[in-house]
Structures are given as structure tokens and as C-alpha cells.
Amino acid sequence: MKGRFPLRGSVFGRLVAVMLGTAACLLIIVSVFFFLAVGPGLGGSIHRLTKDYARLLAAEGLDEASARKLAGRSQIDVRYEGPGGPWTTSRDLPSIDAAEATLRSRNSYEAVVVPRAGGGRYLFSWDYGRRISEAHGRLLWLLLALVVSIVFTAHFAIRRLLEPLRLLHEGVTRLGAGELDVVVRRTSQDELGELTDAFNGMAGRVRAMVRDRDQLLLDVSHELRSPLTRMKVALAMLPDGDKKLRMEVDVAEMEAMLKELLERERLRDGRGLRLEPHDLAALAREETSALSERAPGARFTSTDGPVPVVFDEAALRTVVRNLLENAAKYALPDSRATEVAIAVERNEAVLRVKDDGPGIPAADLASVFEPFFRVDRSRSRKTGGFGLGLSICRRVVEAHGGTISVAPNEGRGVTFTVRLPKDPGLSP
Ligand code: ADP
Secondary structure, eight states: OTTTOGGGGOHHHHHHHHHHHHHHHHHHHHHHIIIIIIHHHHHHHHHHHHHHHHHHHHHHTOOHHHHHHHHHHHOOEEEEESTTOOEESOTTOOOHHHHHHHHHHOTTOOEEEEEOTTSOEEEEEOOHHHHHHHHHHHHHHHHHHHHHHHHHHHHHHHHHHTHHHHHHHHHHHHHHTTOTTOOOOOOOSSHHHHHHHHHHHHHHHHHHHHHHHHHHHHHHHHHHHHHHHHHHHHHHHSOOSHHHHHHHHHHHHHHHHHHHHHHHHHTGGGTTOOOEEEEHHHHHHHHHHHHTTSTTOEEEOOOSOOOEEEEOHHHHHHHHHHHHHHHHHTOOTTOOOEEEEEEEETTEEEEEEEOOSSOOOGGGTTTTTSTTOOSSTTHHHHHOOOSOHHHHHHHHHHHTTOEEEEEEOSSSSEEEEEEEESSOOOOO
């Protein structure tokens, strides 16, 4: 939609279009007014007045010297043919006979032929009509230039006025993408400034909620460790049997979950990362080949050379393995092999894991990186996940200053994209 009708997607564009439309309408109205109403009306009045004036002058018997003065003063040219003549104030004037013929055939011809009392004829000629329409034309060009400069000025003024909206849009997009510490700069003192403050307040509360949730998770995980150890000790003392076995499985599951939760916490803010230069392409290739035997298979598709990046090898290995294992875990019986690719785009190393599985519903795409989130809760019993894998992946990637995202494929399945800064600027 936005591509076909670019104005539909932009309030700013529409405002400018409305301004341009209004300016064009005003110009058309002013032009019509001048050319159809003012011009002919004014021209007609001047024509009649000049004719009367010419008759008066002729009655007084205008001589050549006075006629020249008149031509210099009022741009009325005079030709005289008769006794003591002929003379003319302009070589462009036609003969009086020719002028009379034109007057008969063209009633817009601004001239009059008046007989002189003592014999002879005068031809008075002027062209105020042309001058008036020229003046109106100049006026319209001036108006057009004025309107264009007003529209341009208004365009920049609106742009400045809407700047807070642009910044807010950017902020909302970043918050939506999971960037919780986004703060939008307040650039105005009006309602938009208040909106910016409200947004920053909301982002702060979301940040606090997520921090509290993480703290709660951490506290609960720590608190559960001792009772769990005690349960294991107590279990070991129980006589062997089915019940004991089932309890041991449950305790092991809880232990694994706590381990993942604590691991996730350890990675917060990049604390505990061992940053060293490694080849991301080699790591991805190794992890892909480790999973290539498991259905539906995995292929490393990049052929370019090494991609050196500074990262914590064990942590990044966990990310690639989690993504590959998810692709295998959720694969359908007829899924094609998962494709892993590495690329360097601008200043980032990009890892893509493209599967051919069931995909993820659009509404859940942003949530899959949240702890304990599972698209299909019943499926987790079969696949055995806690919904922590992707949240750990995000922790690791963000701790490296990178981003992780997921998008649906054209056909089936999803592609996870990990972007790591080639030069993370983190102190190892
Ligand atoms: P889990 O341990 O449940 O796999 P994750 O955090 O790794 O937890 O994934 C969260 C949820 O995202 C999964 O439960 C699953 O519903 C969905 N998911 C993750 N990867 C894929 C994938 N490749 N295809 C389809 N769904 C996926």
C-alpha cells in the first residue's frame, strides 16, 4: 500500500500536498479573477475614457508639438492627415484609412479616428489593454514566486513541528523491537513534548517491570537451589522403584531449568563473557555439521572465507546450537534441511538460520525471545523445552552488542537472524 500510494503512509506528505493544492487553487482563482473580470473591465473603462479625451483634444485642434508631448506623457500616439500635415508621433502607426479598416473589422483595436474642425483627420492609438494584461501577468508570476516560497517555508516549519513525532515513531519502533532502554529526546514544550514525556515514562515502567521480573526469576532460582539439593539427598535415600525414578526425572528437569535461568542471568550486561577474536564462520560450520545427521538435516551454505569477530566462543556456540536444535525439534516430517549462512553486512557479521518447519504465528514473533514463552504449551511436553533457549540466545547476543530477530520465510518456516558488531567495542 505504502509503495503504491506514498502519500497515504505519511501525514507530513499529505500536509504538504494539501498546502500545494490550496496554493494552486488560490493561484487559479486569482488568475481567473484578473484575466476574466478585472482585465476586460478595466480595459473597457480606459478605452471609453481615452476615446472621449481624444475627441476633446481633436476639437481643440491638437498640433504636432502638443501631440508629441501627449505621446511622451500618456503613451497615446497621434497621426494627423489633412491640411498642414501629415505628421505622426510614431512610425508604427498605420495610415488613417488602414486604421479605419481595422477599426471596422476588430472591435478590440484601441484607436479612434476623429475629424478635425478645420479639415483633416486625427488617428489616436494606444495599447493599454496589452499593458494591463502584461502587468497582470507579472503580478501572477510574483504571486507564484511568493506562494512557492511560502509553501517551502511552511514545509520546513511543519517538518520541524513534526520532528517530535518522528523521534517518537523511532522510539516506539525500537521499544517494540525489545530495546528497553530507549529514551526519546524531548524537543518541544507543547503537547508533543508531553507525549514524549509520557512515552519515556511508559518505557521506564516497562524497563522496571522487566528488571523486576528478571530479579524475581533470579531470586526464585537461587532460593530453589537448596531445597532441590535437599530433595536430591532425600531421594537418594529412598528405596529404588518406579516412583523414585519418576521423581528423579522431575528433579533433574527442575535442576536443568534452574541451570538455564542462572546461566541467563550470568550473561546479563555482558558480565562473565570471555571476549576473544574467533572465526564466526568456522563456529557456525562446526555446529551445522554436528546437527547435519539429525532430521531434517542442516547445511552450511556460505562459501566465503573466515569472518573474524570478537565473541565468547562458548556462549556463541550455545546460540547457534539452540537455533539449530529448535529448527530440528520443531521440524515437520517433510521439512527440508535447515540452512545456515554467514555474511558480512556493513560493519556487522550476520548469521542466518533458515528452517522449513511450521513457522511461528505473526502475533508470537516478538514474544519468542521472552523467558518461558512457548507458542504451543502442549508441545513442550513432547519436545521437553522450558521456553528459555531463545531468551538465553537474546541475552548472549545483546551482551555482545548485537541483535537477534526472527522473520517468517516466503514459503514455510522462519529465519532467525543474529547480527554481531564486527568491532563490538566491548572490553574483554
Ligand atoms: P523451547 O525450549 O521451548 O524450544 P525456546 O526459547 O527455544 O524454548 O523457544 C520458544 C518457543 O518458540 C518454542 O517453544 C517454540 O514454540 C517457538 N520456536 C522456537 N524456534 C522455533 C522454530 N524454529 N520453529 C517454530 N517454532 C519455534
